[in-house]
Amino acid sequence: MTLEQDPEVFGDKDTKQQILDATVELIRKGGVECVTLRQIAAKAEVNLALVNYYYRSKDNLLIEAVRTLISRFDAAFNALEDEALPPGERLKQFFKQYAGHLLQYPGLAKHMMGQTPSIMGSLHKYSQYSKTMKQKKMLTALREATGEQDEERLRMMMVQLFGAVLMPIVAFTCAEPKDQDESLPGAQLPPVEIQVDHLIDHYFHKYQI
Known part of the structure; x- marks a missing residue:
């Protein structure tokens, strides 16, 4: 048989x-x-x-x-389209959900830090489409929150916010267990929800969002 x-x-x-x-x-x-x-x-x-x-x-x-795994992050981007919330709150909800998913998937965080070329190459078309659509949602929310119209400045804001929220999580997740309590500042940070609230309030202070 x-x-x-x-x-x-x-x-x-x-x-x-x-x-x-x-x-x-x-x-x-x-x-x-x-x-x-x-x-x-x-x-x-x-x-x-x-x-x-x-x-x-x-x-x-x-x-x-x-x-x-990547598709499970898509729901977080829906928060950016919730018109019942002001744009600043939409950004907060997005980052809280996105960071929360990343904490649930430590292996994916490791993958983000050291991508396997053959895997990511095969996902290129999917990733490009996904990134384009998601960036548009993020840029629209930032534009509404700040009134900024310069595309270059908006993209800079997007990169800075992603880095500020996600890099401590990725770095902490990818550390060896013996290092997590000693060498990384992220080990002593408050819960991600508090971090996001503080970051958005501080980053957009002059916009009073």
């Missing part, structure tokens, strides 16, 4: 999803570089041959898993 004829394999979408879920969970905890096919098979409780059957290669599986 061939693999395709095996009733345990053929047409079993649940098994395919099970493999993807296991891969996502392993990346969530440890990052892309640390994941092996044997770990995935063990986590999914399936035979290694099934992993190869459904996804053909490790890269194909990792691409799908990283795309799944």
